[in-house]
Amino acid sequence: xxxxxxxxxxxxxxxxxxFLSPMAYFVLAMVMGLNGVAFRFATALMDGRIQPHSLVxxxxxxxxxxxxxxxxxxxxxxxxxxxxxxxxTFETLMTAPVRVSEVVLSKYLACLIFYCALWVPGLGNFLxxxxxxxxxxxxxxxxxxxxxxxxxxxGAFNIALGTLASALSRNQIVAAVAGGTLVLMHFFLGFxxxxxxxxxxxxxxxxxxxxxxxxxxxxxxxxDSRPVIYYLSAxxxxxxxxxxxxxxxxxxx
Amino acid sequence: xxxxSQARAHALPSQRSRMIHVQGLTKTYRGRAVxxxxxxxxxxxxxxxxxxxxxxxxxxxxxxxxxxxxxxAGKVEIAGHDVVEQSLAARRHVGYMPEDVPLYPExxxxxxxxxxxxxxxxxxxxxxxxxxATMERCGVAQVRRKxxxxxxxGYRQRxxxxxxxxxxxxxxxxxxxxxxxxxxxxxxxxxxxRSLAGQxxxxxxxxxxxEVEAVCERxxxxxxxxxxxxxxxxxxxxxxxxxxxxxxxxRGATEAVLRKIQGVTKITSDALADDWTRFHLDVQGxxxxxETIFRTASREQWTLRHLSMEPAxxxxxxxxxxxPQPQ
Numbered sequence: 001x002x003x004x005x006x007x008x009x010x011x012x013x014x015x016x017x018x019f020l021s022p023m024a025y026f027v028l029a030m031v032m033g034l035n036g037v038a039f040r041f042a043t044a045l046m047d048g049r050i051q052p053h054s055l056v057x058x059x060x061x062x063x064x065x066x067x068x069x070x071x072x073x074x075x076x077x078x079x080x081x082x083x084x085x086x087x088x089t090f091e092t093l094m095t096a097p098v099r100v101s102e103v104v105l106s107k108y109l110a111c112l113i114f115y116c117a118l119w120v121p122g123l124g125n126f127l128x129x130x131x132x133x134x135x136x137x138x139x140x141x142x143x144x145x146x147x148x149x150x151x152x153x154x155g156a157f158n159i160a161l162g163t164l165a166s167a168l169s170r171n172q173i174v175a176a177v178a179g180g181t182l183v184l185m186h187f188f189l190g191f192x193x194x195x196x197x198x199x200x201x202x203x204x205x206x207x208x209x210x211x212x213x214x215x216x217x218x219x220x221x222x223x224d225s226r227p228v229i230y231y232l233s234a235x236x237x238x239x240x241x242x243x244x245x246x247x248x249x250x251x252x253x
Numbered sequence: 254x255x256x257x258s259q260a261r262a263h264a265l266p267s268q269r270s271r272m273i274h275v276q277g278l279t280k281t282y283r284g285r286a287v288x289x290x291x292x293x294x295x296x297x298x299x300x301x302x303x304x305x306x307x308x309x310x311x312x313x314x315x316x317x318x319x320x321x322x323x324x325x326a327g328k329v330e331i332a333g334h335d336v337v338e339q340s341l342a343a344r345r346h347v348g349y350m351p352e353d354v355p356l357y358p359e360x361x362x363x364x365x366x367x368x369x370x371x372x373x374x375x376x377x378x379x380x381x382x383x384x385x386a387t388m389e390r391c392g393v394a395q396v397r398r399k400x401x402x403x404x405x406x407g408y409r410q411r412x413x414x415x416x417x418x419x420x421x422x423x424x425x426x427x428x429x430x431x432x433x434x435x436x437x438x439x440x441x442x443x444x445x446x447r448s449l450a451g452q453x454x455x456x457x458x459x460x461x462x463x464e465v466e467a468v469c470e471r472x473x474x475x476x477x478x479x480x481x482x483x484x485x486x487x488x489x490x491x492x493x494x495x496x497x498x499x500x501x502x503x504r505g506a507t508e509a510v511l512r513k514i515q516g517v518t519k520i521t522s523d524a525l526a527d528d529w530t531r532f533h534l535d536v537q538g539x540x541x542x543x544e545t546i547f548r549t550a551s552r553e554q555w556t557l558r559h560l561s562m563e564p565a566x567x568x569x570x571x572x573x574x575x576x577p578q579p580q
Contacts, residue, residue: 002374009371020359088355092416095319095351096372097344250323 007102014110035122038064054139056147057219074180077162078172080107085170104243108163115155142221150218153231158183160238167245187211270297272424272454278327280313287313289478298451302469303458310478311458315428319349348417352428354409358402373420391415407438427457443468499534502559514545
């Protein structure tokens with residue numbers, strides 16, 4: 001009971017830190033803008049042509065959608081721990097009777113909630129499209145639902161990656177660059193496999209981790225359980241690492 | 254100078270229960286001992302001052318006591334709870350104000366204190382009253398709606414103090430609570446701290462000698478990560494008294510006459526141009542010797558063009574404490 005209350009207070013504070021900062025609305029505006037462009041390009045591709053892909057597939061496989069991916073996670077996660085450490089408020093936070101796990105989870109969850117809120121307008125585009133055109137042929141419902149699920153999973157994983165980067169540095173820029181690099185490297189696994197001369201068995205293993213392939217799959221409305229398990233377990237692992245990194249620092253100075 | 258390092262006063266008023274118990278506390282950082290095997294205790298309601306130059310290990314010790322850092326070796330108990338094994342229980346008893354008072358600039362004063370009271374486990378039905386009382390006590394009630402980032406250093410310091418106090422802890426750990434304040438603000442912060450004596454055990458750090466004399470019942474002098482002396486401030490101040498150094502420039506003055514002035518222990522002189530001589534006098538005791546020197550000069554009909562005094566600095570006191578003792 002006491003633990004639950006403490007966690008809710010921490011979560012509330014972290015959410016307030018997101019929604020009360022001007023940066024949040026700047027990020028929201030950028031994501032909406034890029035989403036809009038990705039969506040508009042996808043509808044343009046469908047305009048008067050026969051397409052083997054649905055509107056959902058075209059949107060989420062577009063260059064513009066990937067752009068969102070590149071800057072979003074570092075921007076969202078860089079301040080989580082780095083800012084508190086820099087300002088010294090980490091000291092007041094950690095000397096209150098709170099567990100490290102509660103702090104890590106509250107920061108992580110607040111970030112994930114904010115991330116989900118960022119996608120509401122983007123997914124709204126599709127519903128709006130359907131309302132305006134009255135056509136249900138542009139995309140199947142399943143494709144949209146599966147894509148939404150994958151967006152959540154990708155967010156969960158990449159935010160955990162960024163959270164770890166932020167816990168490792170007191171400099172936000174360093175945290176952003178480190179987190180961003182990790183996110184990009186993971187995201188581009190699918191591309192790298194295409195460039196490098198690797199055997200088919202290696203390629204298959206790399207594909208298992210490749211977000212690009214996952215997006216392709218889920219955007220068709222196919223929910224594969226392997227990526228679901230992969231993202232969830234990797235997220236848990238990264239959060240445990242974050243916890244350990246912070247515990248480890250208490251032993252330092 | 255009396256060797257004080259052996260004079261660790263473990264004696265505590267026996268009727269007071271032990272709130273802080275530190276035994277052989279060591280913290281090493283990259284092979285260097287920042288805190289080197291210190292032991293001390295503090296009883297209920299006592300105000301204890303940590304005095305020492307920068308880098309003496311004051312902040313590190315306080316960070317360990319507040320649960321922010323883990324000790325490398327040694328045992329620390331806060332209200333009977335081990336800070337490593339029962340960290341959460343120990344932290345519940347501590348109100349900690351770090352150096353430079355970190356706060357969230359985007360939060361409002363009352364909002365911040367409510368948040369802090371909440372995570373420190375103040376019960377929901379008592380929270381409003383508790384925050385209200387703490388704001389009154391620390392004199393921040395009139396700025397409750399202000400954003401912390403817009404407030405002055407004096408207010409920020411008092412908000413930090415209110416934060417440390419908001420869950421009514423039995424132990425307060427304040428790292429340089431008056432650092433960077435103007436004299437009026439220093440006075441008001443000291444008054445708040447003094448008003449805590451009796452119910453709260455207060456451990457505060459400072460590098461200002463006058464501060465310990467003004468607030469603390471007991472002083473622990475730290476240097477190089479070790480305890481150099483402990484005791485009540487008055488005794489310690491007397492033991493540490495190295496007196497002052499007087500500089501005078503006069504024409505016609507002689508060392509022989511100056512030596513007769515009470516408290517003068519050592520005289521050095523430099524001949525200056527035009528028959529002027531500059532004298533440096535080491536004077537013992539707390540009295541200002543300048544009046545006597547002036548009267549002597551006028552009686553002896555010296556021409557005086559400069560007379561000044563500097564009290565012994567804390568650095569000199571520490572140098573004295575850490576220097577090898579003459580037998």
